[in-house]
Amino acid sequence: MKQTSLLCSRIGYTFNDFNLLNLALTHRSVSGQTNNERLEFLGDSVLNLIIGGELFTKFPQGKEGQLSRLRASLVRGETLAQIGGEFGLGEFLILGPGEHKSGGARRESTLADAVEAIIGAIFCESGYNEARKVVLRWFDSRIQALTLNDTVKDNKTRLQEILQHLKMGLPEYRILSVSGSSHQQVFQIECAITGVEERFAGSGLSRRQAEQQAAGFALASLSVKYKSAAN
Amino acid sequence: MKQTSLLCSRIGYTFNDFNLLNLALTHRSVSGQTNNERLEFLGDSVLNLIIGGELFTKFPQGKEGQLSRLRASLVRGETLAQIGGEFGLGEFLILGPGEHKSGGARRESTLADAVEAIIGAIFCESGYNEARKVVLRWFDSRIQALTLNDTVKDNKTRLQEILQHLKMGLPEYRILSVSGSSHQQVFQIECAITGVEERFAGSGLSRRQAEQQAAGFALASLSVKYKSAAN
Numbered sequence: 001m002k003q004t005s006l007l008c009s010r011i012g013y014t015f016n017d018f019n020l021l022n023l024a025l026t027h028r029s030v031s032g033q034t035n036n037e038r039l040e041f042l043g044d045s046v047l048n049l050i051i052g053g054e055l056f057t058k059f060p061q062g063k064e065g066q067l068s069r070l071r072a073s074l075v076r077g078e079t080l081a082q083i084g085g086e087f088g089l090g091e092f093l094i095l096g097p098g099e100h101k102s103g104g105a106r107r108e109s110t111l112a113d114a115v116e117a118i119i120g121a122i123f124c125e126s127g128y129n130e131a132r133k134v135v136l137r138w139f140d141s142r143i144q145a146l147t148l149n150d151t152v153k154d155n156k157t158r159l160q161e162i163l164q165h166l167k168m169g170l171p172e173y174r175i176l177s178v179s180g181s182s183h184q185q186v187f188q189i190e191c192a193i194t195g196v197e198e199r200f201a202g203s204g205l206s207r208r209q210a211e212q213q214a215a216g217f218a219l220a221s222l223s224v225k226y227k228s229a230a231n
Numbered sequence: 232m233k234q235t236s237l238l239c240s241r242i243g244y245t246f247n248d249f250n251l252l253n254l255a256l257t258h259r260s261v262s263g264q265t266n267n268e269r270l271e272f273l274g275d276s277v278l279n280l281i282i283g284g285e286l287f288t289k290f291p292q293g294k295e296g297q298l299s300r301l302r303a304s305l306v307r308g309e310t311l312a313q314i315g316g317e318f319g320l321g322e323f324l325i326l327g328p329g330e331h332k333s334g335g336a337r338r339e340s341t342l343a344d345a346v347e348a349i350i351g352a353i354f355c356e357s358g359y360n361e362a363r364k365v366v367l368r369w370f371d372s373r374i375q376a377l378t379l380n381d382t383v384k385d386n387k388t389r390l391q392e393i394l395q396h397l398k399m400g401l402p403e404y405r406i407l408s409v410s411g412s413s414h415q416q417v418f419q420i421e422c423a424i425t426g427v428e429e430r431f432a433g434s435g436l437s438r439r440q441a442e443q444q445a446a447g448f449a450l451a452s453l454s455v456k457y458k459s460a461a462n
Binding site for chain 1: 268269271272273276277279280283284287293294295298299354358359360400401403405406
């Protein structure tokens, strides 16, 4: 219990119901029934609204697409896992024995899911406004640092827009291979564009990363062929 | 103004700021700057949380995947457009002249977007709890009618799970053609599975519909080849 109250002080919210916090910390490897997946489902929506609402207010000139991209950068797993890391959340996670041994407490997705579950648990216990206060403190410096200029479109978005502009087909991404150990998998992705013979292969530690790299190569190639469109 | 107050009585919420309601009703065809896209961005998140929270409470035994599927059925464009239709929302929409002529007031996506924007506007003006009360009244009978048995997995989900079970590659969906007028487009989609020579073509009035049909054909074929897995 001492440990749990330490975590409460780090996240800046004291649970009345410690069982609820424990549930938020319980990975599905412990039990198929009693785990944090439901709270994660809830917390994901709570977080999206909190961050979306904040960006809506902070950037009255921001267009919908810009707000979406800014939000995506804040609520993605990588950022949530960082926040979990700042709480030292790994040492509080309740994992099944296999998951524990295989390093689950340091896994990005596990940390991110638990952060969302904690948000869901706060919302359950104290409602939207209280959850909002707590979560905005976690994100404060990250939100302060954002500007609308940060909404540079990512490679996949830019590629898609350019292809639409050129009236070409949508790019397709296909996994070529997945290699490496289960905690450090490397994805090889191929991007194919109808009507373009060349294929563009990217690699990365996530599917998303590999796709972005592949899209980047496709953009570079298109920008040579269709100068005006891709620049 | 009379008209707008009629709409307020239909949606069950009276705006203090009629400009905010007007903004929610303003399609982007009117202006690139002053339109309902920002409110729609916000309202989408508000709606997701309201419905997600309600399902979380209503189905304490529901698993995360079931809650997600139930929510998706409630918040999808088709359902939102129905709700807009119940308000007679089409006649209140503020559209650019071209959009008006081409029947934008009856377009599913336009109605659905405006419903989300109205939710965003209520949230802006009166906060989460008030928005929740209003929106739950709209969805009341639909939510009452749901059971966990409704969470039959859709074809695409089932196909993906079966392929994973069989350790086969993920299915890929490719648009073969889009035909028809811009308000009644028909999509032809092909589903390809690595290692399976046969291709499965589906068609429908949306990409999603066509993909679901294609996945259904793939499931039917796989269930012949791999009886135990697909049933």
